[in-house]
Amino acid sequence: MAVMTETAAAVPVVQVPKRRSPYPASFFLPAAVIYGVLFLLPTFASLYFSLTRWTLFNSTFIGLDNFAQFLREPFLIKGLINTVLYAVITSGLKVVLGLLLAVLLTSQIAARGYLRSVVFFPVLVSTVGVGITFTILMHPTQGMINEALAVIGIKGPGWLVNPSLALFSVALVDVWKGVGLATVIYIAGIVAIPKDYYEAARIDGSTKWQSFLYVTLPLCRPATVTVILLSFIGGLRTFDLIWAMTRGGPGFASDTVASVIYKQYQAGFYGLSTAGNVVLFILIAVLVVPLTMLLNRREGHE
Amino acid sequence: MTKTTRRTALTGFAAGLLALTALTGASFAQSTTLTYLIPSGADGVAVAEELVKSFEAANPDINIEIETRPGGSEGDNLVKTRLATSSMADVFRYNSGSLFQAINPQQFLVDLTNEPWQADVQDSFKQVVTASDGTVRGAPMGAAMGGGIYYNKAIYAELGLTVPKTWAEFMANNEKIKAAGKVAVVQTYGDTWTSQLFVLADYYNVSAAEPDFAANYTAGTAKFATDKVAQRGFDKLQETFDAGYFNEDFGAAKYDDGLRMVASGEGAHYPMLTFATTAIVASYPDLIDNVGFFAQPGDDAAKNGLTVWMPDGIYIPNTTSNLDAAKKFVAYVASVEGCEAQTRAGGASGPYLINGCTLPADVPPAVTDMLPYFADGGQNGPALEFLSPIKGPALEQITVEVGSGIRPAADGAALYDEDVRKQAQQLGLPGW
Numbered sequence: 001m002a003v004m005t006e007t008a009a010a011v012p013v014v015q016v017p018k019r020r021s022p023y024p025a026s027f028f029l030p031a032a033v034i035y036g037v038l039f040l041l042p043t044f045a046s047l048y049f050s051l052t053r054w055t056l057f058n059s060t061f062i063g064l065d066n067f068a069q070f071l072r073e074p075f076l077i078k079g080l081i082n083t084v085l086y087a088v089i090t091s092g093l094k095v096v097l098g099l100l101l102a103v104l105l106t107s108q109i110a111a112r113g114y115l116r117s118v119v120f121f122p123v124l125v126s127t128v129g130v131g132i133t134f135t136i137l138m139h140p141t142q143g144m145i146n147e148a149l150a151v152i153g154i155k156g157p158g159w160l161v162n163p164s165l166a167l168f169s170v171a172l173v174d175v176w177k178g179v180g181l182a183t184v185i186y187i188a189g190i191v192a193i194p195k196d197y198y199e200a201a202r203i204d205g206s207t208k209w210q211s212f213l214y215v216t217l218p219l220c221r222p223a224t225v226t227v228i229l230l231s232f233i234g235g236l237r238t239f240d241l242i243w244a245m246t247r248g249g250p251g252f253a254s255d256t257v258a259s260v261i262y263k264q265y266q267a268g269f270y271g272l273s274t275a276g277n278v279v280l281f282i283l284i285a286v287l288v289v290p291l292t293m294l295l296n297r298r299e300g301h302e
Numbered sequence: 303m304t305k306t307t308r309r310t311a312l313t314g315f316a317a318g319l320l321a322l323t324a325l326t327g328a329s330f331a332q333s334t335t336l337t338y339l340i341p342s343g344a345d346g347v348a349v350a351e352e353l354v355k356s357f358e359a360a361n362p363d364i365n366i367e368i369e370t371r372p373g374g375s376e377g378d379n380l381v382k383t384r385l386a387t388s389s390m391a392d393v394f395r396y397n398s399g400s401l402f403q404a405i406n407p408q409q410f411l412v413d414l415t416n417e418p419w420q421a422d423v424q425d426s427f428k429q430v431v432t433a434s435d436g437t438v439r440g441a442p443m444g445a446a447m448g449g450g451i452y453y454n455k456a457i458y459a460e461l462g463l464t465v466p467k468t469w470a471e472f473m474a475n476n477e478k479i480k481a482a483g484k485v486a487v488v489q490t491y492g493d494t495w496t497s498q499l500f501v502l503a504d505y506y507n508v509s510a511a512e513p514d515f516a517a518n519y520t521a522g523t524a525k526f527a528t529d530k531v532a533q534r535g536f537d538k539l540q541e542t543f544d545a546g547y548f549n550e551d552f553g554a555a556k557y558d559d560g561l562r563m564v565a566s567g568e569g570a571h572y573p574m575l576t577f578a579t580t581a582i583v584a585s586y587p588d589l590i591d592n593v594g595f596f597a598q599p600g601d602d603a604a605k606n607g608l609t610v611w612m613p614d615g616i617y618i619p620n621t622t623s624n625l626d627a628a629k630k631f632v633a634y635v636a637s638v639e640g641c642e643a644q645t646r647a648g649g650a651s652g653p654y655l656i657n658g659c660t661l662p663a664d665v666p667p668a669v670t671d672m673l674p675y676f677a678d679g680g681q682n683g684p685a686l687e688f689l690s691p692i693k694g695p696a697l698e699q700i701t702v703e704v705g706s707g708i709r710p711a712a713d714g715a716a717l718y719d720e721d722v723r724k725q726a727q728q729l730g731l732p733g734w
Contacts, residue, residue, distance in 0.1 A: 053728060056386045057406050060730070069724065074717060141551040161491070161553025163708050249494060250553055251703030266375035267695030268382070268404060269728055 050278045054271035066275035075252040083256040087235030093175045094231045098182025106190045120180035131244025134173045163253035170245050182227045189223025225295045236284050334627045335365045339391035342370035345648050352647030357634045364627045385410045390619040392628045395443050398430040398615045399688040407433040412618040419636045427655040430688045431615045440615030441636035445652040447611040448672050449503035450597040452564045452572045465596045467603035476547050479570045486547035488569035492556040497701040499573035504535035505686045506609040507600030516689035522733040527716035536711035539704050565589040579651045579668045595668040607681030694721030
């Protein structure tokens, strides 16, 4: 979202002819000091420290060794794949489920307001709380999910302890927690579609399915773009839910770039974890900037 | 952050008080306030409170305020940050051994080599709080621990088993326990750190076969993957998994579940450090007599011995403004009265490292089982993390993988060697 508003704001600035600010420069000073001390300085300091072996007590300049080491981390490749996989799964499911829920919740159903708030409620709950709760629910032998499955005769899997399943279990919980936000954005998008289009379509003899396919879907593209971007960026930098549920485990099976970085920091490899943050920054930029351009361009062509 | 602010405010307040005393003349006895930083955790806090209470009774002019911090790696970071920013408490408790080396003791801690009480501290502990310049910088806080295997005595009696002296005997016992329909080995990977025990507690067996391993390992010439003896710890973990001895929920169970299982007989063996004895006493006091302990067996019954963990130390940072009072408190902790206060608060979990400290007669069987390894004719040796400054941070993830059948033991050992290299480089050791 921030990326979008910034680029949107940047365009008019270029076109409007330069005008003297009505405020004296000293008015900007407090904000400039805060920005410099809390944002600019740490950014450049982190770039420097990512090139050092740093113990908090002292730092030794070692050039690009940290980056070489980080990229050699045996689990980094797996972490990278997991990160992208997680982002794609969660944002994909949020788009599909969010749209379906929004269509349901904009239709004429009973208790619509109540149902809308129920869908949104998980967004408001603390992520760590959700993680701990689901860890208990997903316990392989005593968890409520597997006990419920056992009642109907199914032996439930080890949701979080099976290495090939753990990442997907966390992703599902993420979708449960985040789909409310996607739904709300879609509801806003659908409500904003003028009723005239639906009437025109009905006069032309379109079925409900065709109205959805040819009116609702194309006209809520801006909502789709927002949902994809928000959940994709959120998925790429996800950390809290994974850490609360599996700590990257079992072993390294559900590690993402963010959890690999955190583990380096925990181990006291401060330079290495700073280098990891620079890598994560580049990764997000490389994936999200082209995605934004692609989605916005299509929007322009409509 | 609030804590720091409050501390600063307190310091200011104390300074004001001091000025006031100076003004009103010497009629007041000067009272000093010390801060004492400890890791949080119910049993640790109880011990600290008892120590402070009895120390203050003997030294009415000194007040001690206890501050707590998180444990684990988060606590490591906090200690390092407070040392680096000169905001450390007057006295603090922290690990000995490799973690002690990582906080730059030479630069930040007061040299305690020539304190009179050092004469009563056992050399085995002095070694693990000695900075690289050969000076001793700490005093022992707590009792020595063993790394080995807790077992359920009721199951052993019921099946007629005897305490194993070799790995083959241990596996034979496991087979009988499994045949009787019980869980032979409890594993609790819900708390990943508990997965390391089979590897770490095997170190006595490594050092018995290869006395130079620690030195060569620090120098970068001995590796877990290429040294068959060192790799045995990883093999043992894989063997027990392959044989199907674990509890069904080993991937999700937690440390507390493990203690409950071995105490109640839901499981027969639980590899763990003996600090767990205190926790079992606290949670399952009526089951503690069912719990015994033995060292992790090696391949030779004649060389059966215990891998020993040294307790934490307490240290004084250079930045303290109350050095004399801080030294008095450290001297008290390192005295016989100090040991007695610790036993009163937390019960006895193992032998103390101060000469003259004794254990009460009614200690739990898990402690009694441990004492022969320390007595004459018994064999014990420190764990690798006290002989070498290097311990790889990812060991617990790797042992979870080996113990869950995700990765074979040999691969796990090789991966750990990679992990260790980072730590050695971070410490700036030569030869890496």
